[in-house]
Amino acid sequence: MDTRVAPGLRPLTELFSMSPEKKLKITALAGGVGASKLLLGLYQVMDPRLLTIIVNTGDDIVLHGLKISPDLDIVTYTLAGVVDSARGWGFRSETFHSLKRLAGYGRSNWFNLGDRDLATHIHRTALLAEGKTLSQAADSIRTALGVKSRILPMSDDPVPTIIDSNEGPLHFQEYLVKRRAEPVVQGIRFEGADSARPTPGVLEAIHDADRIIICPSNPLISIGPVLAVPYVRELLRARREKVFAVCPIVGGKSLKGPSDKMLAQLGHQPTALGVAKLYADFTGAFVIDPADKAQVTAISALGMKVAILPTVMKTLSQKRKLARALLQL
Amino acid sequence: MDTRVAPGLRPLTELFSMSPEKKLKITALAGGVGASKLLLGLYQVMDPRLLTIIVNTGDDIVLHGLKISPDLDIVTYTLAGVVDSARGWGFRSETFHSLKRLAGYGRSNWFNLGDRDLATHIHRTALLAEGKTLSQAADSIRTALGVKSRILPMSDDPVPTIIDSNEGPLHFQEYLVKRRAEPVVQGIRFEGADSARPTPGVLEAIHDADRIIICPSNPLISIGPVLAVPYVRELLRARREKVFAVCPIVGGKSLKGPSDKMLAQLGHQPTALGVAKLYADFTGAFVIDPADKAQVTAISALGMKVAILPTVMKTLSQKRKLARALLQL
Numbered sequence: 001m002d003t004r005v006a007p008g009l010r011p012l013t014e015l016f017s018m019s020p021e022k023k024l025k026i027t028a029l030a031g032g033v034g035a036s037k038l039l040l041g042l043y044q045v046m047d048p049r050l051l052t053i054i055v056n057t058g059d060d061i062v063l064h065g066l067k068i069s070p071d072l073d074i075v076t077y078t079l080a081g082v083v084d085s086a087r088g089w090g091f092r093s094e095t096f097h098s099l100k101r102l103a104g105y106g107r108s109n110w111f112n113l114g115d116r117d118l119a120t121h122i123h124r125t126a127l128l129a130e131g132k133t134l135s136q137a138a139d140s141i142r143t144a145l146g147v148k149s150r151i152l153p154m155s156d157d158p159v160p161t162i163i164d165s166n167e168g169p170l171h172f173q174e175y176l177v178k179r180r181a182e183p184v185v186q187g188i189r190f191e192g193a194d195s196a197r198p199t200p201g202v203l204e205a206i207h208d209a210d211r212i213i214i215c216p217s218n219p220l221i222s223i224g225p226v227l228a229v230p231y232v233r234e235l236l237r238a239r240r241e242k243v244f245a246v247c248p249i250v251g252g253k254s255l256k257g258p259s260d261k262m263l264a265q266l267g268h269q270p271t272a273l274g275v276a277k278l279y280a281d282f283t284g285a286f287v288i289d290p291a292d293k294a295q296v297t298a299i300s301a302l303g304m305k306v307a308i309l310p311t312v313m314k315t316l317s318q319k320r321k322l323a324r325a326l327l328q329l
Numbered sequence: 330m331d332t333r334v335a336p337g338l339r340p341l342t343e344l345f346s347m348s349p350e351k352k353l354k355i356t357a358l359a360g361g362v363g364a365s366k367l368l369l370g371l372y373q374v375m376d377p378r379l380l381t382i383i384v385n386t387g388d389d390i391v392l393h394g395l396k397i398s399p400d401l402d403i404v405t406y407t408l409a410g411v412v413d414s415a416r417g418w419g420f421r422s423e424t425f426h427s428l429k430r431l432a433g434y435g436r437s438n439w440f441n442l443g444d445r446d447l448a449t450h451i452h453r454t455a456l457l458a459e460g461k462t463l464s465q466a467a468d469s470i471r472t473a474l475g476v477k478s479r480i481l482p483m484s485d486d487p488v489p490t491i492i493d494s495n496e497g498p499l500h501f502q503e504y505l506v507k508r509r510a511e512p513v514v515q516g517i518r519f520e521g522a523d524s525a526r527p528t529p530g531v532l533e534a535i536h537d538a539d540r541i542i543i544c545p546s547n548p549l550i551s552i553g554p555v556l557a558v559p560y561v562r563e564l565l566r567a568r569r570e571k572v573f574a575v576c577p578i579v580g581g582k583s584l585k586g587p588s589d590k591m592l593a594q595l596g597h598q599p600t601a602l603g604v605a606k607l608y609a610d611f612t613g614a615f616v617i618d619p620a621d622k623a624q625v626t627a628i629s630a631l632g633m634k635v636a637i638l639p640t641v642m643k644t645l646s647q648k649r650k651l652a653r654a655l656l657q658l
Contacts, residue, residue, distance in 0.1 A: 065455035095426055101448030105473045107455075115444040119430030122447075126394035126436075144434045 027209035031222025032071040033088035034256040035215030036078035037313040041323030051149040052205040058161035058225030066121040080145035091116040110178040157196040181258040193228040214245035218259040236282035250289040350656040356538035360551025361400040362417035363585040364544030365407035366642040370652030380478040381534040387490035387554030395450040409474035420445040439507040486525040510587040514594040522557040543574035547588040565611035579618040
């Protein structure tokens with residue numbers, strides 16, 4: 001049998017020998033940088049066309065008249081292989097000439113916008129102005145960048161995350177980026193969530209998936225907004241046995257960002273158990289790091305299976321390893 | 330007397346000794362690159378605060394959802410000293426990372442948009458979306474860039490220049506940039522000119538000027554649109570003795586751009602005399618290059634004074650020299 005194939009095509013022998021877990025339809029709920037590590041692993045170890053990613057858009061913001069969707073872009077750039085992997089966001093080898101000039105015109109520059117990245121926001125804003133939906137814009141961007149997985153914003157309707165803080169209400173990006181997560185969080189609101197509609201395909205992707213993965217993102221402001229979109233949490237509950245959540249807290253610290261601090265300020269435990277309590281109603285299997293194995297009993301008591309896997313993903317090999325383990329659970 | 334002054338301030342002695350022509354209030358009608366050469370000369374040899382520039386906006390176009398005003402920007406960048414002087418437009422040392430990415434998203438890239446330049450368009454578009462006028466946006470941009478002269482768009486209302494050609498109607502930028510002025514021009518329309526209002530300050534600037542200078546720009550599609558704004562041409566006629574026009578055609582060729590070709594295609598003579606005929610009703614003095622002195626008698630017969638001055642401005646010294654001569658006429 002001739003197994004020579006064009007570059008980029010899998011040899012037939014590999015397809016025939018593909019293990020069953022590689023043929024699973026996977027739907028992932030994701031935020032930005034933290035989620036993208038696991039998603040890149042999944043993208044590489046499975047058929048990426050069988051992967052659907054439902055992305056938080058609570059972080060979306062309009063700046064300088066441009067519609068910016070940070071989590072959608074982080075996921076897309078990461079899977080496209082163009083992301084600045086040191087920062088986890090934006091394009092590699094990016095320049096910031098335009099932002100510097102915008103600041104020269106007296107415009108705010110606390111939100112970093114690179115020159116290449118601006119093209120994404122200009123393109124998306126132009127498509128929306130032409131009457132396209134956010135999900136159509138996201139699809140245009142991911143296909144142009146050659147990403148084979150479906151990337152769905154959780155909703156085409158705006159659902160901005162508002163942080164009620166000791167400094168008053170702040171848009172999430174103002175809280176995180178402009179104010180560097182310094183204000184004390186007193187509450188979190190997903191404005192407009194009640195009347196938001198899930199993007200076409202979101203409910204189907206949850207309904208039809210062989211396995212649903214909750215990425216290791218901030219449970220409050222990355223996964224929280226997705227869960228707040230009508231029918232999403234209810235449908236996850238109905239498919240609870242298929243839901244695998246990867247805990248974003250290891251040893252009482254966030255893998256990325258201010259999750260631990262926010263959990264504590266809102267009266268949750270900043271631990272794996274604390275996150276497990278937030279997810280118990282819709283999660284069948286909770287994945288924790290070996291560092292947290294002492295919490296297995298307490299988490300099991302919430303009615304979830306507990307899997308212990310290394311969840312700290314600094315290298316590509318660690319990302320692929322966790323992804324493969326999740327598919328084989 | 331202590332004549333030491335802060336850098337950038339004129340010594341008092343220079344102010345006291347300023348010759349009378351430097352205190353003239355000048356209003357200039359301008360297109361883009363051709364006009365900017367003379368304007369830079371004027372800006373440097375007179376008190377720039379006494380200079381008001383009324384700029385063609387017929388070339389304005391919306392691309393990628395951004396409002397682009399090429400002539401306003403060329404004039405502003407030139408006087409701010411940030412222009413790419415080799416090209417005559419855009420910022421010096423400009424990069425084009427964003428445009429390349431926009432093209433990657435399938436967007437058109439026939440109109441060059443640099444990264445720094447994009448900031449101007451983003452800023453202007455954002456101001457317009459906030460309800461500001463085009464002239465307020467132009468003022469924000471020129472003051473941020475430190476330009477001391479007033480720069481007024483001819484109108485805050487859109488007046489797009491449409492070229493009727495053998496390929497059908499084309500927006501002027503499509504004709505000039507996308508189709509490289511190759512289609513045969515059969516007519517020119519300034520869409521919406523009849524109902525456009527002159528920008529606040531335009532009529533006053535013409536009314537109050539000690540001298541009105543028609544810059545050496547394309548008479549059909551740079552000066553033509555300004556003249557088409559209601560009341561402008563009528564007011565210039567009323568002040569005809571104060572109007573000095575610098576001919577943009579030298580030796581039967583455009584100093585810049587397709588003026589000669591367009592004149593010929595529309596049945597005008599592509600000569601100084603041909604331009605003089607278009608301007609005779611509102612121009613008191615017509616400035617031609619020594620190369621065209623054979624046309625003096627014919628131009629004089631149109632009822633205009635004729636001044637012969639070197640109008641080819643390749644060096645800064647030539648720009649200043651023509652400017653100074655115009656002030657002293």
